[in-house]
Amino acid sequence: MPRAFENRFKTVHLCLRFGLSMTSKRDISDIVVGLCKKRGFFWGPSPEIYGGSSGLYDLGPLGKLMKNRLEAAIRDSFVRVNYWEVECPTVAPEIVWKASGHLEGFVDPVTRCTKCGQAYRADNLIEEQAPDAKIRGLSLDQLTKKIKELGVRCPACKGELGPVERFNLMLKTRLGLDQDAYMRPETATTTYLIFKRLLTFFRDKLPAGVFQIGKAYRNEISPRQGMLRLREFTQVEGQLFILTEDEQSWSQFDSIKGDELPLLPYQAQIDGPNQVQLFSISDALEQGHFKTKAYAWCVDLAFRIFRTMGFSLESMRLRQHLPAERAHYAADAWDIEVYTNSFGWVECCGIHDRGSYDLGRHQEFSKESLSVKSGTETVVPNVLEIAFGVERPLFCHIDRAYAEDSERVWLKFPPHIAPIQVGVFPLMGKPELEGPAAEIHKELLDSGLVAYLDSSGSIGRRYRRQDEVGTPFCVTVDYQSLKDNTVTIRDRDSMEQVRVSRTDLLKTLQDLVRGNQVLGAPPTGQRT
Structure with missing residues (x-):
């Protein structure tokens, strides 16, 4: 627990700083939410000017930038394993949700x-x-x-x-004058509705991977955990359409069988205590924790997506659903959980072996064939699913990134997902320094990095402002820059500064943001 919560004076100081009341005991959740609202990560419940409605939040400029980064990492992860992105309507007629089972079971x-x-x-x-x-x-x-x-x-x-x-939890609406409809509570169902079209796109060949990133709506009973339980959110779902015989002969299994995952199987939860163990995927399969190679590969893919989003191995675990938790048609289900300072372990992603239930139900209700040929037989394909909302990992990142000491508050985001990646400062607000700083700022923006130019206030205050929003690196143009064409790069976490040549600046920053270089040991330059 941060020292602010062990020291009464510092707790008061931080609460006053972020506009928090001292009428009751405050925990880190209050501090984090206060910081987020002050610095523009998120606001709410929304709409604030009308008193707000639980489960609805607005993303501010920094929250939206960070969410975009997470979505970019998600897209890249899916595309690299040959999943194709689609986009479908967020509302569908009542018959769709009757067929899917949502009207009865959601x-x-x-x-x-x-x-x-x-x-x-x-x-x-x-x-x-x-x-x-x-x-x-x-x-x-x-x-x-x-x-x-x-x-x-x-x-x-x-x-x-x-x-x-x-x-x-379904949100009901009406299409036109008389057609009952519902807002989608997830994106998967709308993907199943276009399966015939997808099959043509994939030239009638399975397996085939598809994913969606889009809005979903759930009429939560009484949302009480801020950004963790929303009534409107961005849902990510990837579906792998696959035949039963291909699940055990999954060709991509060999490339990941040595990967290690922190697993909490259901039997360990029953026996207690909830002891997480690292298993290689091949060992987990042999010991029966995963039933098929394809499903094990999907679990690993989901875990790799979260690693790509910047979560460390130590911050996550995979918890298997107890048999009583699973839907009657589910062969298996695991959740990725992330440890937070505010709420402990938080469920962030589900990986489900859904069998042929979904396509089978829609085939039954629509009277349209959603089957394929498998040898001499006609069968309904199975679905392996990865599903999660983007806002939960977004909040978990902010919660886990919070740090403070006697001098400052900062957010320790992994550089590649930080909303602002580089702050650019002239040492003072003088034209001879502001001009080169503006040139560097433009060069960084042109390269695709998100940079922020700031010449207001003392250099120390500007560093602190960027620390509070998690900017990993700051570039300062000073009078030595005018003499030898060098600038300083400051690291957010260590506060160490290194001088580098202007000609090496862009590549150095790109390598730092991508994690290919550590500031304390640059290939060129000298420490200040």
């Missing part, structure tokens, strides 16, 4: 306070008030009993909670 457990009437998602509320309770996979009646057994009460008025019931 539900959360809800309980209402018998005193004030406030509704809560039952499982989340139990976990908040009794973190050690094991409730995954419990039925509605079992959750009701668990609430009484643990003495879980209404957070608002401390009243008694009523029985746990089902609540459908």
Whole structure:
């Protein structure tokens, strides 16, 4: 835990700095959210001028820049393994969601306070008030009993909670005058609807990979965790359409079989404690943690996507769903969880072996053939799915990046996903220094780096401002620059400064941002 929470004076200082009240005990979540709202990562609940609605947030300029970087990393990861991107409507007629099972099965457990009437998602509320309770996979009646057994009460008025019931998360709308429709709660279903077209695109050959990045909507019961539980969010879903015989003979397995993953199998959760172990993928397959080579490859792909987004191996684990948690048609399901300072382990991504359920259901309801030839047989293909929202890893990055000491607050983003990658400063607001700084700024923008030119205030204040938004490197033009055509590059985390030649500056910064070079040991230049 940062020292600010061990030192009363510093806690007061930070709360005042970010506009936080001291009427109750504050944790790191309050500090992080205050910083994000002050510096333009996100605001909300939205719309703020009308009091806000839980589960709706606005991304500010820095939050949007960072989200774009995460989406670019996601796209690059999928494209490199031959997945193709599509875009489909965010609303579909009622029959689509009846076929997919969402109208019946896309539900959360809800309980209402018998005193004030406030509704809560039952499982989340139990976990908040009794973190050690094991409730995954419990039925509605079992959750009701668990609430009484643990003495879980209404957070608002401390009243008694009523029985746990089902609540459908679909957002209903209407197309034209009389056609009932729903906003999509995920992107996968709309991908299945175009399977016949995709099959033609892939020349009737499977396996085939497709992904979408787009908006999805869920009418969450009572969103209580800020950016982690949204009613409107950006969903990423990749579908691998594959035949059963290809799942065990997956040709790409050999290239990843030696990769190691931090796994928490379901049996380890039942037996306790929740001990994560590193398994090579080949060992995990041999020990039955993964059933097929293709599914193991998809789990590894999802994990690599999160690594590409900048998450360290130590910050993540893969948790297997308990049998009672899985849908009846699911052969297997694992989640990528990221550890946060604010909420502990946070579920960020699901990898699901969905079998032929989805295409089979849409074939049944639409009366259109979604089958393919497999030898002499006609079969419905299986689907292996990777699914996650972008806003969760975005928040997790901000939460994990927060750092402070007695002198400053900074965000330790991996350079390649930082919203601003380079700050450019003239040492003072003098024309002879501002001109070269503006030239460097333009050169960096032209190269594709996001740079920010700032000549306002002392150089120390400008460094601190960029530290607070996570800018990894700052370039300063000083009077020595005019003499020998060198500038200084400052590292955000170490605050070390190195002089480099103007001619080497762009390549040095590109290598630093990509992680190909460490500032303390540049190929050229001297330390200051």
